Amino acid sequence: MSLSSGAKWVLSLLSIASLAIIVHILVILSIPQNATHRAYEAVALYGPDRQFNTLPEVRAGSEPLPALDPAMKHAACRFQLADGPVLFHASIPAPFWSIGVFNASGEAIYSLNNRTVGSDVLSMLLISPEQLSILRENPPEDLEDLIVIEQPIKDGFALLRAFVPSHYKSTEIETALSSAYCGWLDEASEI
Amino acid sequence: MTSLNSSHEHTKTRLLSLDDLIPATVRSETDGYTSDLPRILQPRRPTPVRTLLRIVLVLISGVLLGISTAYVAIERERPFLAVTIGPWSAYPKAGTPEADPYSVAIYTRSARIPMAPGEGLTMTARTDSAGYSLDPACTYRIAGATPTARLWTLTANNRYGRLFETTAERHGINSSQILYKENGDFVIYASSQPHSGNWLPLAPDPASVDGMMLTFRLYDAPITTSSALTNATMPDIVQVGCS
Structure with a gap:
């Protein structure tokens, strides 16, 4: 029942250490859920969801998002997959471009670049497993030409990066990025 | 009671x-x-x-x-599972579903969008090859070769990874702009003063810049797995002088 004061000290330090470890782990694990200025929120500042919004030039003091490459032009598209599959369509006249699809906590779900696509045109469909089983019953004609990514994610965003080799290519790439399509599958046939 | x-x-x-x-x-x-x-x-x-x-x-x-x-x-903003090549370090798992909880927390909290594996690999250096912290007031000679990549860019950032105003109109240098030696190696001088050859411009007023790190972005690089990374070579960073 009664402990010597030495044992009391050891016990106190042990309980401080174990409590600190538990709190430390809880804080680290809860940050992704509680962070309010995630990339998913930051991307929404540049335009409405379900369309590619070009990000401003990456320059000192006005970086649209941290750690973007100043040699690239970027376009981002935010989406909620539960609303329906997301179709990406882009044709970018840059020597290098890439697209990454990320979930709301910023983890890369899928990524490719213009060499892995194998053509200059990107046609990609992001779809949940349930939506894919519905789509298979009545498949659109061009389904064979699409890169279909079946992912059970809820919210996310895609980031398109295009390398600008020189100034005179800049406007051409800017136009290509702003006309890149990110949106509904059924509306896409109109373009 | x-x-x-x-x-x-x-x-x-x-x-x-x-x-x-x-x-x-x-x-x-x-x-x-x-x-x-x-x-x-x-x-x-x-x-x-x-x-x-x-x-x-x-x-x-x-x-x-x-x-x-x-x-x-x-706040250190340095995930633990780094792959290092000389002064350069990369976090190939950061921003992927296999990432450790620390890098997940760091990336989400800073709203940073990672480079996805299919896009390329980012390598950063906070010290020179001798192990001293990079200083924006110094001139560095960055020499050697990079792992195979279709395109790479080199940028100078402050300690928080932010860009700073440079002496030139540009914020970095890339593989399509530079001159190579006959064996494919290159030499880049990072300096606030214009330099002959390949020049990576730094800040005209080094005192206004808080620390420095160099960022190498290798696009479409086959080495995105850590096993391939350990055998890769990256350029050395040698301090030439300080103003």
């Missing part, structure tokens, strides 16, 4: 200063604590206030220690 009450009554009697009114013999009987037994055999006086204080202190310091270590780990 009972011990708490007894102490309460005890303090009450003290407050009323009854001690002065009641003879010492009577007080020892009512108190029940004092006796003629040797000290070792005396029942230990319960110290509820001190025990409570101890528990509260343990709780507060445990929580504070946990939060502060987590804060430090995240």
Whole structure:
């Protein structure tokens, strides 16, 4: 029942250490859920969801998002997959471009670049497993030409990066990025 | 509960200063604590206030220690599972579903969009090849070759990874702009003053820049797995002089 004061000290330090470890782990694990200025929120500042919004030039003091490459032009598209599959369509006249699809906590779900696509045109469909089983019953004609990514994610965003080799290519790439399509599958046939 | 009450009554009697009114013999009987037994055999006086204080202190310091270590780990902005090649380090798993919880927390909190594996690989250096921290007031010679990549860019950032105003109109240098040696190696000078050959411009006013790091972005690089990375070579960073 009664402990010597030495044992009391050891016990106190042990309980401080174990409590600190538990709190430390809880804080680290809860940050992704509680962070309010995630990339998913930051991307929404540049335009409405379900369309590619070009990000401003990456320059000192006005970086649209941290750690973007100043040699690239970027376009981002935010989406909620539960609303329906997301179709990406882009044709970018840059020597290098890439697209990454990320979930709301910023983890890369899928990524490719213009060499892995194998053509200059990107046609990609992001779809949940349930939506894919519905789509298979009545498949659109061009389904064979699409890169279909079946992912059970809820919210996310895609980031398109295009390398600008020189100034005179800049406007051409800017136009290509702003006309890149990110949106509904059924509306896409109109373009 | 009972011990708490007894102490309460005890303090009450003290407050009323009854001690002065009641003879010492009577007080020892009512108190029940004092006796003629040797000290070792005396029942230990319960110290509820001190025990409570101890528990509260343990709780507060445990929580504070946990939060502060987590804060430090995240604010350092350096995930733990780094692959290093000389002064360069990469976090190939960061921003993927296999990432460790620390890099997930760092990336989400800073709203940073990682380079996905299919896009390329980012390598950063905070020190030169001799191990000294990079200083925006110094000139560095970055020489060697990179792992195979279709395109690479080299940028200078401050310690937080932010860009700073440079002497030239550009913020970096890339593989399509530079001159190579016959064997495919290259030499780049990072300096605030214009330099012949391949020049990576730094800040005209180095005092206004807080620390420095160099960022190499290798696009469409086959080496995105850590096993391939350990055998890769990256350029050396050698300090040439400081202004």
